[in-house]
Amino acid sequence: MKPNTRIKNAPRNQEWFLALLPVFPLVLLVLRLWYASKQDTQTLLLLVQTVSPLGMLSAVLLAMLWVLPVVVLGGRLLGTLYRISTGHSSWLVRVAERLPDWVVVLTVVVGAFTWQLRFLPTLAMLALAVMGLTVRDRFPGHAELRTTFCYALPLMAAVLSYVLLWPAIVIAFAEGDVATALLLVLPPGFTALLTGPVPVAPAKVLTHGIAIAIAALTPFLVGVVVIKAPILPLIAMTITDDEKEKDSSSVIVGYLVGSDDQMSTVLDREGRVSxxxxxxxxxxILCPDPGEVPRTSVNLHGWYVEQSMISWLAPALPIVPPDSPDLACQGRFTESAPVPGLTPDLG
Known part of the structure; x- marks a missing residue:
């Protein structure tokens, strides 16, 4: 009877999910090109021929780096919380059981390097909550372990976070950046509240509702990030309006689609091809990406809250401030034109 029971309870017809795994990135790539072409079929076909698939795939992979910790830590946290609160099993509990400890640790490390500074307190809250719930679930009879990992460690981490982040918190409140201030202040204080069980009555609605919301919103969030991610270099080209009049010049600002010995193909921001x-x-010249310009000046010793750890530690070119961009990147001609050169062709 036991083998038959296992066969009966085993999940069936799961091949459709494996088939969707490679389809989802392809759909995102097509939507990115469709968005860049402004829904014009001919422009879409031009981009399909010239844009490198590796460049588009990198945008999907970079988006998945910050989504992966949310999915893994959220699934492990909600599944363990439901089990210690009710003592029952469900599909969410089985998902949490299939996430080994080394995967959880790896996702925390990935999130620490790829998440922005303002989201790191939230990452620490999730990691400490998962640790506390795991200790409470696996060692129910050890009161000293429960006290250490569920209460003492979150309180010590909260104090340390406030001490380290205090300069950024002060700047955020001084500039009226309420969203950044709340992201830096609230998660450390709420960590100790997430390491214990919840009442049995709302446990299933709370945990399963949040899990379903994460599963439903994650593809849309990834799609929005991928659609807005740059896949072509943004350039400013100074050209002569008339071959006979060399002094008559204009500037074209757009994305470099392709370049050869005869001409260069540029896609402007309105979707027109030149x-x-x-x-x-x-x-x-190569223009700075508008998405890389900081929208807030809140920083921690030069580490802006919109920068990740890897972008702060790695050497990078200085970001052009939004109040003084290059005139050519604004579409205006300047006499002090840069030395002519070729922009690397990513197509």
């Missing part, structure tokens, strides 16, 4: 002969090209 084919510029190289003999009319005077200069070409």
């Amino acid at each position: 084919f510029v002969p190289n003999d009319r090209l005077r200069s070409r």
Whole structure:
């Protein structure tokens, strides 16, 4: 009877999920090109021929780096919380059981390097809550372990977080950045409240409702990030308007689709494609990505809250402030044009 019971309870018809795994990134890539072409079929076909699939795939992988800790830590936290609160099993509990400890640790490390500074207190809250719930679930008879990992360690981490983040918290409140201030202040204080069981009555609605919301919203959030992610270099090209009048010049700002010995293909921000002969090209410069310009000046000793640890530690070019961009990247011609050069072709 036991083998038959296992066969009966075993999940069936799960092949459709494995088939969807490679389909989801492909759908995101097509939507990214469709969004960049402004829903024009001919422009979409041009981008499909010239854009590198590796560049588009990298945008999907970078988006998954910050989504992975949310899914793994959220599933482990909610599943363990439901089991210690009710003592029952469900699909959420089985998901938590299938996430080994080394995967949880690896996702915390990935999140620490890829999440922005303002989200690191939330990451620490989730990691400590998972640790406390795991100790409470696996060692129910050890009161000293429960006191250490469920109460003492979260309180010590909260005090340490407030001490380290205090300069950024002060700047956030001084500038009126309420969202950043709350992200830095609230998670450390709420950590100790997430390491214990919840009442049995709302346990299933709370845990399973949050899990379903995460599962439903994650594809849409990933899609939004991928659609807005840059896949082509943004350039500013200074060209001569008339071959006979060399002094008459204009600037084209757009994304470099392709370049060869004859001409350069540029997609502007309105979705129009321009084919510029190289003999009319005077200069070409690489413009900063508008998404990399900080929207807030809240920082921790030079580490801005919108930067991740890896981007703060790794050497990078200085970001052009939004109040003084290059004139060419604004679409205006300047006499002090840069030295002509070629932008790397990512297509």
